[in-house]
Amino acid sequence: MKFDTLIIGGGLAGLTCGIRLQKNGMKCAIVSTGQSALHFSSGSFDLLNELSDGTKVDNPVAAVEKINMNHPYAKLGSKFAYYAGEAKQLFADCAIEVNGDAAHNHLRITPMGTLKPTWLTFSDFTPLSSASDMVGKKILIVNMAGFLDFNTKFVADSFEKYGTECRISSVNLPELERLRISPTEMRSTNIARVLDNEKTLEALIKELTGQISGFDIVVLPAVFGLSSAEPVRKLKGALDIPVWLIPTMPPSVPGIRAQQQLRRSFEELGGVYMLGDTVVKADFKDNKVQAVYSVNHGDISFVAENFILASGSYFSNGLVAQQDSVVEPVFGSDVDFTPGRDGWYDKSFFNKQNYMTFGVATNDKLQVKIKSEIQQNLYAVGSVLGGSNTIHEGCGAGISMLTALYVADNLING
Structure with missing residues (x-):
């Protein structure tokens, strides 16, 4: 050849x-x-x-x-x-x-909720100019029930050091029950495949809409859009407050x-x-x-x-x-x-x-x-x-x- x-x-x-x-x-x-x-x-x-x-x-x-x-x-x-x-x-x-x-590094949010400088960031995520962007914000941190590769407590503790007020919550969708049968199946890529389904994503959005009242920002693990960024765009467009996706432990769906x-x-x-x-x-x-x-x-x-x-x-x-x-x-x-x-x-x-x-x-x-x-x-x-x-x-x-x-x-x- x-x-x-x-x-x-x-x-x-x-x-x-x-x-x-x-x-x-x-x-x-x-x-x-x-x-x-x-x-x-x-x-x-x-x-x-x-x-x-x-x-x-x-x-x-x-x-x-x-x-x-x-x-x-x-x-x-x-x-x-x-x-x-x-x-x-x-x-x-x-x-x-x-x-x-x-010409100017911005800050990214790590899987542990800390801030690190970087050059380019996927549009899934929210770049910050400084830690002061977080001061005084009321943040709801939401996980998928049973998902172990996103530690909400670590994220909340880190965020609160930057001057935020955090509350932790979870969502439980019937479509994810099959994955929860085995902890090894409850991985970011498998969750993303489930949430690529339009009806499942709409069910999640409806669940989140009922929880975000009174908060400035809702935080979720980056388990959306395995094959395209469309689920991410739809999620962010459907909610009335900013959505911050945070990288999970590997594997990485956006990656x-x-x-x-x-x-x-x-x-x-x-x-x-x-x-x-x-x-x-x-x-x-x-x-x-x-x-x-x-x-x-x-x-x-x-x-x-x-x-x-x-x-x-x-x-x-x-x-x-x-x-x-x-x-x-x-x-x-x-x-x-x-x-x-x-x-x-x-x-x-x-x-x-x-x-x-x-x-x-x-x-x-x-x-x-x-x-x-x-x-x-x-x-x-x-x-x-x-x-x-x-x-x-x-x-x-x-x-x-x-x-x-x-x-x-x-x-x-x-």
């Missing part, structure tokens, strides 16, 4: 790159092992929340000039703001509605919907998406990848002009930690890591973990190095790259999308 570009990894980075390339006439295939991190999304996309020294960031566009030179953003040069705008436009082109601006919409856009543009397959080895000649092989296709090779590694970090086995090294398992790419396992981690779980900064070594064009030699047609994008601590710096989604667009444009422009 032959393509212009083969992308290994079907998450946010891989799909962003594939969509950009397909739009510009390049025939692409994506090989994806399984679920991407979008299935666990909190509903927001971080660009840059903090510098490596702990300095908080309000304006990512201004702050990016202060990042260290090993950071993936440093390789974008002056195009950081441009690609941040292009990433937001890509979402819009794929019918994914988001709010936010690269899964976004993954599906990105994949659909890629395939509608002519891209080939192979889910449930894993690339395991490659052939090389003169510092160029000639072909790769996957589990499902055995001896049948994938041949392409260019190959893009978008396999993610440890979570998706894009990087694998061994006893005394960190390896990239598909190509054997060079990985920047600190020798000596004791230096990889801090015993305090919530402190910065050094291993999070490890990743595939590249040049400024994000071409991959193997045995210190640049591979002419092999690139890396997203969280497989080293040089940043995406958790503490709050830049994971931004790195995925912006590096993917950067590499795609380099290929498009020859």
Whole structure:
């Protein structure tokens, strides 16, 4: 099988790159092992929340000039703001509605009810400019009876610290009784499938209408709109007070919907998406990848002009930690890591973990190095790259999308 570009990894980075390339006439295939991190999304996309020294960031566009030179953003040069705008436009082109601006982080509500800075947020959720937006509000927090992945008490306690007055309630619909037979079935995705039914959603709206009198805001878990955002729009339009949806513990209904919409856009543009397959080895000649092989296709090779590694970090086995090294398992790419396992981690779980900064070594064009030699047609994008601590710096989604667009444009422009 032959393509212009083969992308290994079907998450946010891989799909962003594939969509950009397909739009510009390049025939692409994506090989994806399984679920991407979008299935666990909190509903927001971080660009840059903090510098490596702990300095908080309000304006990512201004702050990016202060990042260290090993950071993936440093390789974008002056195009950081441009690609941040292009990433937001890509979402819009794929019918994914988001709010936010690269020049000013807003606040999102976490599954625990706390406030965290972010760049873009799904339109399902309510962005806040500051914690003062909550002061003095009377809030009704409503859960689906028996749903354990939304902790109303934690949310209420957090909200009250911001100066709100909260009351907790629940709704019990007959249509959800089947799910309650087994606690394992009472999950966000299953609830969303039930609430996609128009009559069931109307019954919920009627139930909520009888409870919201006297409140300024009603809060619900984000269990609406698995296949489209229409149930969310209908819910918000039907009630007389603002509806705040809050992310649940994984899986994420809005995240899964976004993954599906990105994949659909890629395939509608002519891209080939192979889910449930894993690339395991490659052939090389003169510092160029000639072909790769996957589990499902055995001896049948994938041949392409260019190959893009978008396999993610440890979570998706894009990087694998061994006893005394960190390896990239598909190509054997060079990985920047600190020798000596004791230096990889801090015993305090919530402190910065050094291993999070490890990743595939590249040049400024994000071409991959193997045995210190640049591979002419092999690139890396997203969280497989080293040089940043995406958790503490709050830049994971931004790195995925912006590096993917950067590499795609380099290929498009020859």
